[in-house]
Amino acid sequence: MADGHYGTFEMSPAGPFEAGATATIVFTYTVGDKGLRRGGRLRICTPNMGWGEPLVLTSNFPDELVHGQARSHNPWKPINTTFRVDSKTAAWVKLWSEERWVLPQVLGKNKCREPGWEWIGHARQWRWWINADVEEADFAPGDRIVITYGDTEHEPCGVRVQPWPEDPTRPFVCVVDVDGSGELREAGGSPCQVSVVAGPPERTVAVLPSVLGVGEPVTVRASVLDRNLTHPRQRYDGVMTFATVDDRIHLPQHDAAQEGDSRALDGVRPVLAGITAIEVKTPTGTARTNPALVLAGKAENLYWGDLHAQSMYHQWSSEEGRGDSTRTPAELYQYARECSFLDFVALTNGACPSPENPGWEATQQAAIDFYTPHRFVTFKGWECGMGVQGDRCLIYREADVEPNFRIPRASDRDPTFAHALLRFCRESKYRIITSNHSFMKYLDWSVFDPEIDRIIEVYSCWGAYESRADNPLNSKRRPKNQSGMYALSLGYTPGFVAAGDSHLGYPGRSIMCGDPYRCQNWKAGLAAVYAPELTREAVWDALHARHCYGTTGARIVLRFHLNGERMGSRVEYDAADERLRVRTLRATVVGTDHIRRVDIIKNNALLHRVEPGCDRAEVTFEDRFDRAPSTRDWYYLRVFQSDGNAAWSSPIWVGPRGVTTPSPSCGE
Template identity: 30%
Template sequence: ASSGNLAATSNALTVHNSKPERSLFWGDLHSGQTEIGCGSGTLAESYAFGRDCAGLQFLTHQANDHYVTPDDWAHTREVTDEFYEPGAYVPFLGCEWSPFTKDGGDRNVIYNYDEPRIRRSDRFFREDDPDPTPDVPTAPEFHDAFRDLDVLVNIHVGGRMTNLDWYEQKIEKLCETHSTHGTVEWFFMDALSRGYKVGLTAGTDGVMGRPGACHPGRRLIRNLRNGLTAVYAEELTREALWEAFQARRCYATTGERIRLCFSVNDVMMGSELEMTESPQIRFLVEGTKAIERVELFRGVDIIQSWTVADPAPQPADSTLLRVLWGGTERKGTARLQRVDWTGRFSVEGGIVELVEPINFQSYDDSAQADGTGSRITWQNKSAGNAAGVLLRVIGDDSTKLSFESGPTSFDVSLGQIRSETHHVNAGGVGRFVEIGLPPDTKGTTDFEMETTDEEAVDGEFPYWIRVTQVDQSLAWSSPVYVTRK
């Protein structure tokens, strides 16, 4: 759609000849805080923003429980019920159990019913008439209190990272892999390595009252734009969504409405499956930008990868280069995850020009040429995501390229990059720098594949995919948990 100098493109839509068994719905199971908790704005404003501004179809408010008084909880229950409109908008009652990580760490509790009690980790408020409901300050006590309730728990990395030493499969069926804190695929892989069976979510976890459309500003307290959760359900009601989340029939994105279907032996993502034969994997991706690659995992290992995007057309008189950096400083809060990539790219024996930045998200992110034709500088920080710059270099194979930044510095020749992508491990948690020829940003946005894991081994393994678009947006399917005998 366009109007004058303005143009916009919608997310992908699928038109069916008849009503499908399940439809795809988008929302946020971890909106974060408002005036109830440690955020801003009213709860009603947050619910309205999610529905009217972010276009969400489901939402749950997740205030830190130690801030929530009995009156706050009564208000949360009342407003949540007021905004429920079957077929249009589904808010779930929720609260974040919030002890220190050593005692269990943050866990989003989502209710499938109107719970009059709140079981807190602690109380950061004074009480003239104390709430008689006992607190549950540690993970074992939390699990004992919630195990037999009709709740779902979303484990995640927030202000107090979930401690994965404690896990209750009966209720802890969801795991957040992206929020405004950062992209935390490492957390999900840790859960898989421990044999946990979780479906993937992504959300906001913000404090500005803007669920589904939240940005990091100057990165004073957050790092990235919010993520979104997609779920396949029979209809847009609490009952249908609840059944879908219980079945882990959901997936996560970094905020883009990428359509994704994934199955093993025709069993949908989130399922558990026993077999004796080789797993047959099928998936379909409809992106919001050109798809760069899709990677298939067995457990935490990539077993197949498809490069979907072709190389970008190269000009006759120069070479287009893509410089990417990314990763995480340390496992933990937004501040601990943040990597400062402020640096420069220089050429010796050639000329470099800035074409455009890639995946810059903060007001403070910038890239600029220094006016000499020999250097590009930038200011950028990552938190598990990838970002970078697209450059045009005029030179020959001997032209020297220099990357300089706090995490790493190195030199490489233009001839080396023309022949193969140069990848540098920069320490931290998956920190990296990559210099190579860019993919075509005008490539296909759709990709479909059927494949068989001919090297499957006996045992229990989760199969799942990660999708990377050329703009460095990501999507992750929930796994199918396969037991092969």
Template identity: 25%
Template sequence: SARPRWKSLTIGVSGGYLSEGDTITVVFGDTSGGSPGMRMQTFVEDGFEFKVLADVCAVGHFTPIPNTPAISIVPGEPVVWRAVLSSLRRPGETFQFGLKAEDKWGNPTERAHGALIFETTLPVNNLPARYDYTRGNRAVTFEGLSVDEPGELRITVRNEASGAVIARSHPMMIRAGRYGGYWADLHGQSGESIGIGTSRAYFDFARDRAFLDATSHQANDFQVNNAFWAFLNDLTAHHHQDGRFVTFPGYEWSGNTAVGGDRNVFFRTEGRAIRRSSHALLPERHDLDSDAPNANLLFEALADEDCVIFAHVGGRYADIEYAHDPKLETAMEIHSAWGTFEWLLTDGFPLGHRSGVVCNSDGHKGRPGASYPGASMFGAYGGLTCFLTEELTRDGIFDCLRKRHHYGTTGTRMFLDVRAGFATSGQLFDRDPKAFDDATSQTVTQAMMGDIVQSDDATLTLRVEVATQSPIERVEIRNGFDTVHTARGYDTGDLGDRIRVVWSGAEYRGRGRETNWKGKAQFRGATIKRIAKINAFNHERLLEQQGSDTVVFDAITTGNFGGFDAWLDTDGSGELTVTTSLGTLALPLADIGLEDSVMEAGGLERKLRAFRLPEENTIFSLTTELEIALHPAGDNPIWVCVTTEDGFQAWSSPIYVYNKDR
């Protein structure tokens, strides 16, 4: 069947015929033979339609039948509470605090209730100390909050009756400065194209259930007719509210990789023309001459538009060597629900590109900002981007994007500050001098993430500050492709009998990149006390302890990583053997330490790793400084990758430092 209804059942009638009034009965999940039934999709949908078509003339042409049945797919019972803050505000600046309960598959559910107590690390204006969360709410937002004094705000939510902690918020820094930090998911789509739900519900979810500060709708261009494009523009205008919720009109330019690959286009204002890659699924043909059938023609067509463009990796990954315009294409999307793709950014380093880092969901399940992968083809939780900007407006975010003052995560919210200090001074450019002949500069001794700086110094001092919801596993400081230092909040003397086993990577860059990791990990000579799963979002995939010394798994990765922690009862002897469909990693337990033990597994950065962690890691904040030697020729892209114990990651946009040669 045709996009987007790939799964279908075809029934042929033979030995007779159908007349008006005759019926065919189809039972999904028939339990009469002992089956437990059929589980429906993992995500909520108000109108799941059983689309029925009939080839009434037996000519191979199927016509939709009117009034076909539809059902509602509703959330399940609550299993986890989420307390959501932003990451950076100035004293007195307003913010919101979001609270919701999610079911097993990540859907906000209206079945949660209880009297809740809020405990805060700083006094919060307008936040009640107690709140009755009633059934029927899928989320609650506390608006108009503020904190007067600088510091680190965290909110703990307790059940009043039991006193148990049910949720802990992300950290939010309150500090005076030029910028606030605002969270966005700018890339996803709804049921009018290839997702589910309506585009109106998409924007409502982003604001009211994912608690985002900004979003955009990105339908595949070859499914966007002119009426839908006008409707989307009306929706962004309707939902946009400076200082509270910023929306951008935009679309996904969906050309094949051979002609440049997927791009996201965002306009500052409504009413701009859509330049499609094709009219593949559009019956209208009168405006074919407005198409831009390759990425270079897209950049040419948008040269005079007030817009920004991202390159991304989905079904048709972007080829940034084939086409890239630094005046328009400001960022690379290196994580989404499709996986993790650092290579999309690093491919640009030898090409002289100076791009920022963004992460978004690219989700199809109607949950922008909280996009779980479910049980089908998506392999990762959707990403988020934090914009460091003076104000939450379209102008503020556009300025931020053009200066690359932002960082991306695999879906968590963390505070991340990356700054470079120069011993003498440097020239900070307002725009990329390689792309803009009229770029101007000012003398500085410090730069932030995303900045482009010319410096005569042989070294710089990098300062990184991180605050997270989950303990920090590592902070990698990189110059281009190379990791020059790994910072942790602990050292060898703090390690315990906790072993982390991690699988990662992909088959290749394009569609069908999923790698299957099937096997077992055996801790011979030791007893497993307990395990904890990492990035195991698909509850139908196997990852469990069997017996006293073995963990079995059947997992997938799509450039991202998964795995488990095992807490052991051991005298220090014994051996770990991890046997997988892609190879075996075997080593004595005594040889597993702070640094990774690695089995390379081919493909696209496929690896199996094992390393040791403290019994309990209590490092939720980390500040480190490092002197970094600069290469005298070409760019030094100085960037940071943070990994937390729960499997989330964050990447800063690089600071691009160069000597004389631009």
């Protein structure tokens, strides 16, 4: 904490706050003995961008025409952050806000050890910054600038508190440039640590396996979480009843058993083919499970998971003594198993094996401890950020504890970071596949290994990366030659999955704008995998074979075949084989809401579209050729629902035997 020479900072109230609730917070800055001159600046930041965006005065006129108290607010613009000044001088401030990431290395790592500069170490990562630029005159020592964040005079609900519990959060920080020199020093009273606590039990959630076989008993699971789909402040121990919605499934006579934070009702038996669900009732409300497809002859199971989860050791910062996420590896796995009811999780902390990261051993051990074959699968893994070569998550088939090691880098042997990483995977004693993600930020697709780069994240809480054009789920920049479609046009053969990447430690939690960064404004996604059994080896092998797809978090059932071959297949035919010229595509979609459209994409163009107008679809389409093609085509399925949820199948590639040259792409 700094001394008072640069003024003092107070925050009221200082918590605790309830996650996802609304609040009004008053920041009071009192000018210190160094004063605060015209041209100076006061800056205050929130712990992260999960807190409500500070909306400040938007001038009615061009700012260069008005100054000081003559500036008035545009009544068409929302405002929730206001100020007043207590001064005998004519000093005033212009309030503005921004999102910014403070990087200690820019100013030098030793800078945060200098008196008054400690704030650099605890103001890391993306945050909202409220800025007050001094104009008109100088403030004198003892003058006050009072900023109301969540002013209910203009916004009746105040501002939202971050929608997850954390104790303590990263702090509120107040720094000041007293003379306009650009030297930002911390005010006394800063930083201000706060606690955010969970809400009461409020939301009932329930999950049923997505694909069932007639006569094969299954288990339905349910829990009651808080409003933000995190653990409530106290576990729900009240009444919970289960009921069928039709005669396709029978419930047992016994009660559900307690499984940690959830209830599990086993012995649920499907008796008729079709689509079914179960309702779970508690005093907090009624929840219906995801739809389940009941088959008379079920050949394989459909499992749900997150291949991109992060714990407290993600992107570890030695300056802060914490990482860019929350929760221990054990807490993360417990949530996935008992609250979001995932079947598998890969804990992929960024740069976790590095010698500087204290969590590599604990992360690996948790994957071993929580692995329960046929109930819950955990994968050893980590994430490697490579700048323009993109980011990749490494997912291991084996799980043991190895010591920390240096992450491979570009060298004389490896011209780029990506070359070094892929060689590391090829030469490892473990079997490793990688998943490219968030690749429409920056990515050079020129480095790709089809035996290692088996899957790509087509969607996560950062948005969708399938295409540049027909992509309603991407609110960011869309640069050329970085989409999933572009990768396919190069002849690459990755499967599609979706993931969370929410930097929070709650895999499977899928709510809009529920994460620490404003750029993560989409719901977390899920990976769906068709596998014969729920074991680490079977799920990994299915991912390697690309028998998988991705959704925006909804458990949409998707089946896609070409001439009987399932998603992820590479199909080759002899030149005389009729199936090379006549391709029968079949799809089954069981939605969680009305299905707006089902698209069959071929070579990056729309081949066929169906608009079912209901929550299920059966699609059959024949793609015929006058003559046998000489290049390899690719097809995949894309689904959009009325509620905004979507799903993407892995592609199927088909062409003449021995041919890998891709057909001309129709764009991206």
